Amino acid sequence: MARFGMVIDTKKCVGCMDCVVACKTENNVPEGYNRDWIVTVANGKFPDIHLEIQSQRCNHCDSTPCVSCCPTGASHVEEFGKIVLVTHNMCIGCKACVAACPYDARFVNPEGYADKCTFCIHRVEKSELPACVSVCPTHCMYFGDLDDPNSEVSKLIASRKNHTLIPEAGTSPRIYYLT
Amino acid sequence: MNSISRRKFLKITGFSVGAVAAASTLSPIVKGSEKINKEKVKGIQKIPTYCDICFWKCGAIAYLKDGNLWKIEGNPNDPLSKGRLCPRGTGGIGAYSDPDRLRSPLIRTKERGEEKWKEVTWDEALDYIASKMKKIKSEYGPESVAFFSHGIGGNFLKHTLKAYGVNNISAPSYAQCRGPRDVGFELTFGDGIGSPERTDIENAKCLVLIGSHLGENMHNSQAQEFAIAVEKDSTVIVVDPRFSVAASKAKYYLPIKPGTDIALLLAWMNVIVNEKLYDVEYVEKYGFGFEQFAAEIAPYTPEWAYTETGIDIELIRTTARVMAMNKPATLIHPGRHVTWYGDDAQRSRAIALLNALLGSWGRKGGFFFPSSYSIPPYPYPDYPKPGKDKVDNPDNKYPFAIEEITTGIREATITGKPYPIKGWFIYATNLIHALPNEEETIKAIQNLDLMVVVDVIPSEIAGWADVVLPESVYLERYDDLHASSFKETFVGIRQPVVESPADQKPNWWIAKKLADKLGLGNYFPWQHIEEYLDYRLTAAGLSLDQLKKEGIIHGQKQPLFIEDGIIPEFATPSGKIEFYSLQLAQAGFDPVPKFTRPEEPPSGYFRLLFGRSPVHSFSRTQSNRILMDMMEENEVWVNNDIANKYDLTNGQYIKLKNQDGIISNKVKVKVTERIRTDCVYMVHGFGHNSKMLKGAYGKGASDAQLITRYKIDPIMGGTGMNVNFVTFEMEV
Numbered sequence: 001m002a003r004f005g006m007v008i009d010t011k012k013c014v015g016c017m018d019c020v021v022a023c024k025t026e027n028n029v030p031e032g033y034n035r036d037w038i039v040t041v042a043n044g045k046f047p048d049i050h051l052e053i054q055s056q057r058c059n060h061c062d063s064t065p066c067v068s069c070c071p072t073g074a075s076h077v078e079e080f081g082k083i084v085l086v087t088h089n090m091c092i093g094c095k096a097c098v099a100a101c102p103y104d105a106r107f108v109n110p111e112g113y114a115d116k117c118t119f120c121i122h123r124v125e126k127s128e129l130p131a132c133v134s135v136c137p138t139h140c141m142y143f144g145d146l147d148d149p150n151s152e153v154s155k156l157i158a159s160r161k162n163h164t165l166i167p168e169a170g171t172s173p174r175i176y177y178l179t
Numbered sequence: 180m181n182s183i184s185r186r187k188f189l190k191i192t193g194f195s196v197g198a199v200a201a202a203s204t205l206s207p208i209v210k211g212s213e214k215i216n217k218e219k220v221k222g223i224q225k226i227p228t229y230c231d232i233c234f235w236k237c238g239a240i241a242y243l244k245d246g247n248l249w250k251i252e253g254n255p256n257d258p259l260s261k262g263r264l265c266p267r268g269t270g271g272i273g274a275y276s277d278p279d280r281l282r283s284p285l286i287r288t289k290e291r292g293e294e295k296w297k298e299v300t301w302d303e304a305l306d307y308i309a310s311k312m313k314k315i316k317s318e319y320g321p322e323s324v325a326f327f328s329h330g331i332g333g334n335f336l337k338h339t340l341k342a343y344g345v346n347n348i349s350a351p352s353y354a355q356c357r358g359p360r361d362v363g364f365e366l367t368f369g370d371g372i373g374s375p376e377r378t379d380i381e382n383a384k385c386l387v388l389i390g391s392h393l394g395e396n397m398h399n400s401q402a403q404e405f406a407i408a409v410e411k412d413s414t415v416i417v418v419d420p421r422f423s424v425a426a427s428k429a430k431y432y433l434p435i436k437p438g439t440d441i442a443l444l445l446a447w448m449n450v451i452v453n454e455k456l457y458d459v460e461y462v463e464k465y466g467f468g469f470e471q472f473a474a475e476i477a478p479y480t481p482e483w484a485y486t487e488t489g490i491d492i493e494l495i496r497t498t499a500r501v502m503a504m505n506k507p508a509t510l511i512h513p514g515r516h517v518t519w520y521g522d523d524a525q526r527s528r529a530i531a532l533l534n535a536l537l538g539s540w541g542r543k544g545g546f547f548f549p550s551s552y553s554i555p556p557y558p559y560p561d562y563p564k565p566g567k568d569k570v571d572n573p574d575n576k577y578p579f580a581i582e583e584i585t586t587g588i589r590e591a592t593i594t595g596k597p598y599p600i601k602g603w604f605i606y607a608t609n610l611i612h613a614l615p616n617e618e619e620t621i622k623a624i625q626n627l628d629l630m631v632v633v634d635v636i637p638s639e640i641a642g643w644a645d646v647v648l649p650e651s652v653y654l655e656r657y658d659d660l661h662a663s664s665f666k667e668t669f670v671g672i673r674q675p676v677v678e679s680p681a682d683q684k685p686n687w688w689i690a691k692k693l694a695d696k697l698g699l700g701n702y703f704p705w706q707h708i709e710e711y712l713d714y715r716l717t718a719a720g721l722s723l724d725q726l727k728k729e730g731i732i733h734g735q736k737q738p739l740f741i742e743d744g745i746i747p748e749f750a751t752p753s754g755k756i757e758f759y760s761l762q763l764a765q766a767g768f769d770p771v772p773k774f775t776r777p778e779e780p781p782s783g784y785f786r787l788l789f790g791r792s793p794v795h796s797f798s799r800t801q802s803n804r805i806l807m808d809m810m811e812e813n814e815v816w817v818n819n820d821i822a823n824k825y826d827l828t829n830g831q832y833i834k835l836k837n838q839d840g841i842i843s844n845k846v847k848v849k850v851t852e853r854i855r856t857d858c859v860y861m862v863h864g865f866g867h868n869s870k871m872l873k874g875a876y877g878k879g880a881s882d883a884q885l886i887t888r889y890k891i892d893p894i895m896g897g898t899g900m901n902v903n904f905v906t907f908e909m910e911v
Contacts, residue, residue, distance in 0.1 A: 011409060011428070012409055012410055014394030014402065014406070014425075014428075015394070015424060016265065016266050016394065016794070017266045017794050017810075018263075018266040018793075021269040021794070024270075024808065025249070025251070025269060025270070025272060025805065028249075031804050031808060042851065042852060042853060044852060045852055046422065046819075046853065046854070046855065047422065047434035049422045049426075049852055049853060050427070051424070051426075053427075134252075135269055136263065137265055137397075137399060137403050137406070138405075138406030139403075139410075
C-alpha cells in the first residue's frame, strides 16, 4: 500500500495562495479557517535577501502525536495511503491533537470536530491529485507515493536539495520542500 | 452554495430604506416560489464559462453539486489558463455568495455621497435614467454624457450609449495603467503590447522585470509562463525598490532608487552599443535613426547612472552583457501598470529601444505576433455621428494619446470646457480608487445632472451615484464572446451557471431595456443575448451549442515569430523601428528618451509605492469572503532601519499622512528588509469607506486616497502616481 507525500518546489512557488483557495472551495472549509497556508521566510539584509515561500499544511507524519494523544480514536492513520484523518463523528473536540501537532495544522471546525488537510483523500481515491496540487498555476507541487522509488516525488527528493519542516520534532513529516 | 451562506444572504438587507414599500414588477414572492419549486439536478454538473474576477478572461469550468455552486477550475482547453486559474479565479464563487452584493436598483434619496437610498424597481430606475438622459440630450446634446467602463461586460451598455450619441468613452486602464507602455512601444515599433501581453516569457532565456512583480501580480498566463522560465533556468533580472517575490527568483536584483529607471535603461543601452553587443543585422535591417540614437546615449555611462540609480557600476555592466549574451531571447518586460512618474511613455520607449537593440521584437523568447479568431460583428444600425469632438484631449494637448483619457473627461466635467459634461455612466470601475486625487473626482460629480453606476458590489463610486444598478455576477450571466489576440486563436463563452440570488440583471438586459426606454429599441434587433451570440457564431462558422458545451473553440495555428516566416511591418512614419523619433522631435519631445531626476521626498517623508496582491483585483474583491480569508487588509511595508528610527513595530497600526496633509485609514506596519529606506509600499485596493461594503469597510488603507498629486505625461496624458510622499502618524 502506498505512503503518500508531497514535494513542493520553493524555487517555482510564488506564494499566490491558489492552493489555499482551492482547498477552501474543494472542501468547503468554513469562513475564517484554512487547512493550508503560506509562510514566507526572509533572511538577510537589504538588498541581499533570500526568500523561501512555503505552502504548508498537515505533514501526514509517519510518527503521529496527534493520533497517539486522541482519547476517542477519531484521529487515525488511514490504511489508504497512510493519510492522517479525523473521523468527524468520533471526535469530541477536546483539542488534544491541536496541541500535539508541532505544525499547528489543526483547528476545531465550528461544527465541533478537529479539522485539517486530508490530502484530498476523496480525490486521491479516484486517482485525482489533491485540489491544491491540481490548481497550482506554477506547477510547483507534486504528490505521490514516497515508498515507490520510481514515483515523481521520490525522484525529486533523491535528485534535488530539500528539507522538511521542524524535523527535530521527530514526527517524520512527509512534505518535502525543494530548495 | 452551502446552507450557511444562503442563510446569510437572506439575512442581509441592512442598508435599504423603505425597501419593502417599493413594490416590484418582478414580485419577489413569485420569484421566490419559482425558486422553491425548482428541480435541482442531483450530482455534479460542469458548466464552462470564462472568469471575470480580473480582466484576463481565463477559461473556467464551474461545478455545481446537487444544483448548488461548488467550485470553479480552469478549463484545460483554454490557452490563457491552461486548466489552472489564479487564486482570484479559484475564489470566484465568493463573488456569487458575497453578502455585500448589490441586490436591487437604488435611487439616491439624500445628498450625493451620503449613501442614502430607496430600493426601486428596474422600470422605475430605468425610467428615471432615460428621462434625465433625454433632458441632457435636449439641453446639451448627447455628447454631454460620458461613459467610464472597464472589462468586456461594458460592451452592451457601450452599444446603447453610442446609439444615444455618446462619444466620450474611457477606461482607467489607459491613462491610469498601461497607456504609456502601449504608446512607448507604438512610437518605436508602430504597434502596442496589447492585453493579454504579447510577451513570450516562457521561452525567454533572459527575462528582465522593471517594477513588474509577476507572481504577486497574478495575470494568469504571465505568472504561469514566469514559473516555466524560472524552471528552465532563464536568467531573471529584477529592478525594483522592493525585494518582490519575482526578485527572489532572480539571479540579479537591482535595488533601484525609485524614479530613476530611465537612467538605468540609458546606461544599459550605452554598454550594449559601446561594446557592440546589439543585434547588428536586425538593427541594420529594421532600424531607423540608429546613428543619431547612438550619439544621444553616448554620455550615459554606467558611472553616470550609478550616481542617479544607486546601482553598482559593475552590476549595470554585467547585466547589460548578460542580456546581450541571450539575445534575441532576452525579454525586457514592458510591464503593465506603468503610470509612475509622468515621463512613463519615454521610459516605456526606452524599454522598447532596449528590446529593439537585442532584436527581441518578433522573436522567440521576446515578443510574438498575436492573432485572434475572426468573428463578424452583429449587423446593428449605424450609430449617429457625434456632433462634437471628444472632450478628453482638447486641441490635441497630448499629441500621442491613443485612447481616451479618463482624467481629461473628469477635467472637462469640472470646467465645463470645451463643453459641459452632465451625465456619467460608470460600469464596473471604482473611479474613487482608480483615478488620482479623489477631491477632483468628487468636484466633477457635483456638476452632474445624472450619475449612474452599474456594478456587482457597492464600491465607493456607487456611493456617489444617483442611480445604482445591480448587475448579475459573471456566474449568472452571458456576456460578449471572448476572442483575445494571443498565441493561439480561440473563442470563449461566458454563460450562466446559477441564477442571480436577488433582483440583479445581466448587463445585456440592462442595456437593451435602457435602449427601449430611450426609444432606441431598433438598436437591439434581438430579444435575448443567445440570439446575438448565435448570429455571430454562425457567421463565423461555429455553433452556440458547441461553444456552450466546450467553453472554448480553437482556431487555426498561426505563425508567431519572424523565424516562423512572418515579415515584420512597422506602422511608424519611417516604416522601421524608430531608434530616433522624428515625430516626437517635431512635437517638441525628446526623440531619444532622456532622464529627468525625480523630486526627493521631503525630510521625514517616504515615497509611496503601490502594487498588487495575487488574491485581489483592484478594489473589486475585498468583500469576497473567500479572498478576504486570504488577505483581509493591506500592510504598509517599512524598511527595518526606518522602523527602528521611528519606533515602529511589526504589526502595529499607524496612519499615513501625505505631503498635502491627507491622512489614511489605520494600516498595519510590515517591518521588513525587503524594501529600500526611501520609500514605503502597499497593496492597492484596500481602505474601503463605502458603508454598504460591510465586509471590507475600514480594513487597511487606500493608496488612492493618498495620491493627491499626479504628474501628467505630456506625450499621452497618463497620470504618473508614484509622486506622493507619506509620513507616519502614530495616533490611530
